[in-house]
Amino acid sequence: MRGLKGKRAIVTGGARGIGRAAVERLLEEGARVAVIDQDADACRGLQTALPEILTICADVADKDQLEQAFTEIAEILSGLDVLFNNAGISAPSPFLELSVTQWRRTMAVDLDGVFLCAQAAARRMAQGVIINMGSVSGLLGMPRYADYNAAKAGVIELTRTLALELAPAVRVVCISPGYVLTPMQEAEYTADRMAALNARIPLQRHADPAEIAALVAFLASDEAPFITGSNLVIDGGESAGGTASL
Numbered sequence: 606m607r608g609l610k611g612k613r614a615i616v617t618g619g620a621r622g623i624g625r626a627a628v629e630r631l632l633e634e635g636a637r638v639a640v641i642d643q644d645a646d647a648c649r650g651l652q653t654a655l656p657e658i659l660t661i662c663a664d665v666a667d668k669d670q671l672e673q674a675f676t677e678i679a680e681i682l683s684g685l686d687v688l689f690n691n692a693g694i695s696a697p698s699p700f701l702e703l704s705v706t707q708w709r710r711t712m713a714v715d716l717d718g719v720f721l722c723a724q725a726a727a728r729r730m731a732q733g734v735i736i737n738m739g740s741v742s743g744l745l746g747m748p749r750y751a752d753y754n755a756a757k758a759g760v761i762e763l764t765r766t767l768a769l770e771l772a773p774a775v776r777v778v779c780i781s782p783g784y785v786l787t788p789m790q791e792a793e794y795t796a797d798r799m800a801a802l803n804a805r806i807p808l809q810r811h812a813d814p815a816e817i818a819a820l821v822a823f824l825a826s827d828e829a830p831f832i833t834g835s836n837l838v839i840d841g842g843e844s845a846g847g848t849a850s851l
């Protein structure tokens with residue numbers, strides 16, 4: 606991938622799942638990588654496995670923690686070129702049982718966190734790219750995920766507006782994966798549910814996190830200089846049939 610060597614990148618939620626796959630891919634491409642993640646144990650494990658990276662334990666929903674983390678990282682790396690705004694949470698709940706507490710926490714992490722990190726990054730970038738993590742859940746209705754779907758729809762729209770305001774110096778792109786097999790998903794699945802979900806996906810399987818990481822690396826590189834404001838769907842065809850896919 607052209608133009609990633611030496612780039613200074615932050616990956617939020619990079620201690621595991623898709624974020625970790627992106628960290629590994631960006632390192633392979635020669636980038637210098639810092640991770641912001643709230644999971645202290647996972648951060649320690651990551652730091653041991655990949656001593657060349659910088660890890661900071663912080664909550665993306667906490668403005669003060671983030672400000673400190675971005676300042677420290679930008680100082681150590683002498684600037685910032687790439688933000689992968691990836692940290693997110695989801696938990697299923699029927700709408701009538703969805704608590705205000707869960708609604709607010711999902712919004713705080715999945716939408717406010719993206720806003721706060723994008724602002725902190727853009728203020729420190731002379732030129733760069735911000736890649737926001739959306740989801741096909743932000744494009745299609747999906748029962749039992751009202752909070753998550755609404756937050757991800759917000760991320761997709763936020764991306765368009767930021768792309769307009771931050772151009773031409775900073776490109777802002779959203780990626781919307783379908784089902785990806787990560788700890789977040791595995792925690793929720795039974796074998797039957799996995800088989801039922803795979804049957805709904807035209808490519809008949811979940812994505813591997815490395816496949817999402819490859820898209821992130823491409824978008825962050827000099828191979829994608831004319832891509833901004835877009836939402837790139839990577840879902841094995843799940844949403845190709847629109848509502849008929851559900």
Ligand code: NDP
Pocket residue numbers: 617618619620621622623624641642643644647663664665666691692693694695714718738739740741781782783784785786787788789790
């Ligand atoms: P994982 O749960 O596997 O990993 C997410 C990482 O982010 C964890 O280390 C988690 O820590 C951390 N994190 C969660 N909340 C915060 C926070 N407030 N501040 C800092 N770090 C935090 O998730 P995935 O890799 O599956 O998902 C990553 C992103 O991709 C999410 O935004 C998700 O919505 C999105 N996505 C995932 C899909 C999938 O199928 N997996 C499909 C479409 C989108 P902890 O362990 O403490 O929670």
